[in-house]
Amino acid sequence: MSEFDPILLAVNDLATTFQTAGGPLPAVGGVSFELKRNETIGVVGESGSGKTVLTRTIMGLQQRTNVTVTGSVLLDGHEMVGASEMDKRALWGSEVAMIFQDPMTSLNPVMRVGKQIDESLRVRVGMSKADAKARAIELLELVGIPSPAHRYDAYPGQLSGGMRQRVVIAIALACSPKLLLADEPTTGLDVTIQAQILNLLDDLKERLHMSVILVTHDLGVVATRTSRIIVMYAGRIVEIGSTREVFSAHRMPYTRALLESSPKVSNDPHTRLVTIPGRPPNLLKLTQGCSFAPRCSYATDRCHQERPELQPADEPGHAFACWNPLPKTRKRTVKTT
């Protein structure tokens, strides 16, 4: 592996299909993207769009039965698809780590939080008991937990939701991963705590030189904290580009609908929200065409029959999957900073 390769993660034509009683369910299909070192990329989409399955596939966390994964996930020179459990185990923690959605259930309730941080240090790094404890207290301090030496002995039930999420982050950071997968890290937390956790992740990313994949359904979370955004719909990338480009010069009608349907603090009371008619498609019954076509006001016959592939937009790195893209207008001038 080369430390100087600017690309940390290369995902190529990744597809995850679950074998269900109702037939094959393509949860993720045809996903390709690259992630640079020290970059934060946002993945947004509604529930069922495949965001979580995508991150779990990158991490290599599927069960071995009833799942077919094809394509390639190249993480710092290691292929994750098809790797043995032993190989993956060697990468978890030091190469890639994950923060799960629910801080309430991702910790062991009958184990002191300090011990849960120790665990990976002792097993993965092979530290002595005393060293691991010292490092765990350091990590608790790093994630902003007051009186860390005291909290080391606390059980998860004695901590608030925000504190628990900090502990989960400390566990993920224990072996200094190069890539951090954060799956809805702030869902279920209060706005003030959410801001604290997001600031913490930003700060840690800079200090520890990590790359972060930030998965969320909340466009507000990714707006100011990512350099690029992936918009997913029905398991596929429908638009990818720099954050500013996706927000202000998106070409895919779904991206626009998603942006317009979220309520804004600046709206006047009783503002009518733009809605997307219908609901996300049943993945068991996907058609040949564009998955968004049944809900799209621009859809033509071609959209229903032929699936659009990602095609490049004007700005390098910006691509969208649509036969009838929105015109190339800019809602506002791009600030030069």
Place this chain on the structure above:
Amino acid sequence: MNRAEPLLKIRDLKVSFGMGHHEVQAVAGVSFDIFEGETLGLVGESGCGKSTTGKALMRIVEPTSGTIELDGVDLCAQKGKALRNIRTRMQMIFQDPISSLNPRRRIKDIVAEPLDCWKSVTGTERDTVVSDLLVKVGIDPQVYGNRYARQFSGGQCQRISIARSLAMRPKLLICDEMVSALDVSVQAQILNLLEDLKKEYGLTLLFIAHDLAVVKNVSDRVAVMYLGKICEIGPSNTLYEVPAHPYTKFLLGAALEADPDSPVHGDVLTGEPPSPMNPPSGCRFRTRCPFATQKCADEEPLLSEVAPGHSVACHYPLNVKTPRKRAPRTTT
């Protein structure tokens, strides 16, 4: 909108759980009015007592003290049949759309349940009323009426909950985090539906939520709660543009706008809300407030009006000058 006499008048409402050393005052003396035809938003962090307030209004949890007057009748003084009668005029919609519907009943029966309880309409008329309600919320009664809650998505279940709550033609609807479990596109559909029905049925809403953007979009007035008390209440535009309570300001600062050009948040509130079992003396927000002084610890600030209809409970309110006409301000 009739501003003269409020539809719902709440005075010094207190709700406590537990006894003795374990007593938690979830709602610690809350007073506000809801006027006919308006939507009052109630925001705050989890544990601040906003849901308990909503439930206490319905007397799902018993208030410890205080009065709740609906159209001049004190709910806390009623019991038995009289209370049941009053309750038909207010209905509640809960957060989790799927678990708030009985999994073993068909949805047309779920919607009809209030009618069955009261035997207000029976026979074919009952079916017509149920069908009408389902059509109003956008669910085809012919196709879906006989299905069960699990066969619907979260958004559709919330529509069914709305239909059920409207069955008794209530005047007041209490919506407790009704869209927080939904995706943005579905959330927008439900919020628009609620606005339409509010107009059609002449409803008055108490909209409890933690999402500031959602609350702004539906509410005429907004009340902000912190640790069991209201710290600020006022018209939504004023409250969002010129918040007078430091807590409101920080809460708004932490709200994330879906805009890459929005300023990166410098002022983030540190720490977490203290335990309601042992609230701080004086002002409850003082432990996290950067402007707190000794006076805040010694003396509890009471809600006082800083502008017409805009009240704040703070010794050092922000953005408040001498009662001169304020130049219009724009938020950035």
